[in-house]
Amino acid sequence: MTDPDAPLIAFTDVRKHYGEGETRVDALRGVSFTVAAGEVVGLRGPSGSGKTTVLNIVGCILAPSSGELRLAGEPVFSDGRWRRSDLRSLRLATIGFIFQFHNLLPFLTSTDNVALVLRLAGESAGTAKRRARELLAYLDVGHRRDAFPAQLSGGEAQRVAIARALANRPRIILADEPTAALDSQRAQVVMDLLRRVAVEQQAAIVVVTHDDKIVDRFDRVLELRDGLLI
Incomplete structure (x- = not known):
């Protein structure tokens, strides 16, 4: 049984190395x-x-x-092994991913790009489309629900990508440089949307970024150097 008051992400003394001997690279050294x-x-x-x-x-x-990873209070990795055999299902149900480039499928509309995630999770076509349209409206891009990715601006495409990440109501959202391809104004809009999602849906959001324009939008900033938090 998981603790409802536990942090959604608990990353404890995690180490990661690649290779052995003279070729070994320590990517994380106890984070x-x-x-x-x-x-x-x-x-x-x-x-x-x-x-x-x-x-x-x-x-x-x-x-x-080595180290331990807990998500929503549940031990997911410890003692050198994964504690879950169904990692794909865990990712689909618990984690939403947002990338620097939206990675929308070019032959699907905004609605269908979002609905696809729900269909993969077993939802009916009708339920998936309704949820997709609700999310697009929630993120103020409902008027572009029938547009294809090539018809969207950079900011619109990133909002559709956020809607896709939220499709299965994940408690954890991981974003890799989500504003790098956007101008200042659109970057601020995207970060304001992520903050709104965090508060209204009680999600934990981690954003990897080099973008100085959005630093003031974080509750905390973790600085990594040479595999260590500084």
């Missing part, structure tokens, strides 16, 4: 942090500092070398 429901946390640092490794481990894409 610990937590993220609570309703919190938006920035993750910054120079290239090669370990930011993407952190995101991939929280997203259950990459296994740590």
Whole structure:
């Protein structure tokens, strides 16, 4: 049974290395942090500092070398192994991903891009489309629900991508440079939307970024350097 008051992300003394002997590279050297429901946390640092490794481990894409990962109070990785055999199902139900480039399927409309995630989770076509349209409206892009990605502005496409990330009501949202391709104004809009999602849906959001324009939108900023939090 999980603790309802536990942080949604608990990353404890996590280490990750690649290779062995003279070729070994220590990407993470004992990193610990937590993220609570309703919190938006920035993750910054120079290239090669370990930011993407952190995101991939929280997203259950990459296994740590050691340490513990808990999501919503549940132990997911500990004692050198995954504690869940159904990582794909866990990701689909619990984690939403947002990327620098929206990665929308070019042959699907905004509605269908969002609905696809719900269909993969087993929802009927009708339910998936209704939920997709509700999310697009929630993110102020409902008027573009029948547009294809090539017809969207950069800011609109990123909002559709956020809607897709929210489709299955994830409690954890991981964003990798979500504003890097946007101008200042659109970047602020996207961050305001993420903060709104964190508060209204009580989600924990981690944003990897180099973007100085959005630093003031975070509750906290974690700085990584050479695999360590500084």
